[in-house]
Amino acid sequence: MKGLKKFGLTLLIFVLMVSAAACSSDTDAKPAAGSGEKYTFKLAHITPTDHMWHQAAEKFKDELDKRSDGRMQLEIYPASQLGTEADMVQQISSGSVDFGFITAAYMSSRAPAFTAWFAPYAFEDLKATNAARDTEIAKKILGTLDGQGIKGLDYVFAGNRVMLFKDKEVKKPEDMKGLAFRVTPSPPLQDFYKSLGASPESLPLPEVYAAIQTGVIDGMDMDLDATITNKYHEVAKYGAVTNHMVWPAVAMMNKAKYDKMSDDDKKIIDEAIKAAADFSANTRASQEEEFKKTLSDAGMTIYEIDQKLFEPYIKQFDEKYGPTDPLIQEFIDTFRK
Numbered sequence: 001m002k003g004l005k006k007f008g009l010t011l012l013i014f015v016l017m018v019s020a021a022a023c024s025s026d027t028d029a030k031p032a033a034g035s036g037e038k039y040t041f042k043l044a045h046i047t048p049t050d051h052m053w054h055q056a057a058e059k060f061k062d063e064l065d066k067r068s069d070g071r072m073q074l075e076i077y078p079a080s081q082l083g084t085e086a087d088m089v090q091q092i093s094s095g096s097v098d099f100g101f102i103t104a105a106y107m108s109s110r111a112p113a114f115t116a117w118f119a120p121y122a123f124e125d126l127k128a129t130n131a132a133r134d135t136e137i138a139k140k141i142l143g144t145l146d147g148q149g150i151k152g153l154d155y156v157f158a159g160n161r162v163m164l165f166k167d168k169e170v171k172k173p174e175d176m177k178g179l180a181f182r183v184t185p186s187p188p189l190q191d192f193y194k195s196l197g198a199s200p201e202s203l204p205l206p207e208v209y210a211a212i213q214t215g216v217i218d219g220m221d222m223d224l225d226a227t228i229t230n231k232y233h234e235v236a237k238y239g240a241v242t243n244h245m246v247w248p249a250v251a252m253m254n255k256a257k258y259d260k261m262s263d264d265d266k267k268i269i270d271e272a273i274k275a276a277a278d279f280s281a282n283t284r285a286s287q288e289e290e291f292k293k294t295l296s297d298a299g300m301t302i303y304e305i306d307q308k309l310f311e312p313y314i315k316q317f318d319e320k321y322g323p324t325d326p327l328i329q330e331f332i333d334t335f336r337k
């Protein structure tokens, strides 16, 4: 009996040693495609943590974790913690940061084809905008980042652009004449407002609240999401829900890192970002009425301006920017009905 116990113990120790050896040789060997490599990625963006883009980043993190069985972890750096968008894009292209959600508005200054997304009134609603992600032209525009060491993965949409005014109810484009109007520093956006007669002021997001509060600006181009998260309703009385332009973040990754991954791991990245982008646009689309009510309950006068009044300015935009780049022209031809 004693001998049998000893034999059993020896057998157990032998089995444990063999399986430990097998495990350690698994670790040393090159992992099978998509099955072994571990990653801790970094993602940077500029919005506060209650903005939809941050929620999309959290969704991306969960999807990566789930789809890779925990091999892909993501650290998120929101609210410009890593600097301006120019800094972030530099970090992504050099590889010190892996991913970014960067405004197409900023990207239009580095890769002009992104200007196409600012063709005014190109889409019926956020659902149609989100569907545009899947078109050839949208993908071709992402492809223009290849030469900058960046892999353009997808687009993440928050709400469309609206116009906020400190204390003037602007009812038609001509009422914009002479207004000092905050516009993101991006040429197509600035041009659109110049064509309306406003004086565009290039202010980054963190400076906008104080500028309108102190009367440095009379109004701003914004989205409803950021209006609520930055409490602009405290300093602007009127909100024209024009939805005149869409507002994509370009989801991007360091290209060398992406290219080095196995096909299975690339697929995990592609599908995780797609899930996050769909989550963002679909959730945001369902919040439009709620956001308008939140602002109206907070005392802001919320109203609409007829799109027809902007038609001459839409035409002006298309005629100016279409001929500057074949991709912009293709975008306009694809989406103008």
Ligand code: BEZ
Residues within 6 Å of the ligand: 046, 047, 103, 184, 204, 205, 221, 222, 223, 226
């Ligand atoms: C802006 O600059 O207006 C902005 C940037 C990111 C998200 C929302 C708004």
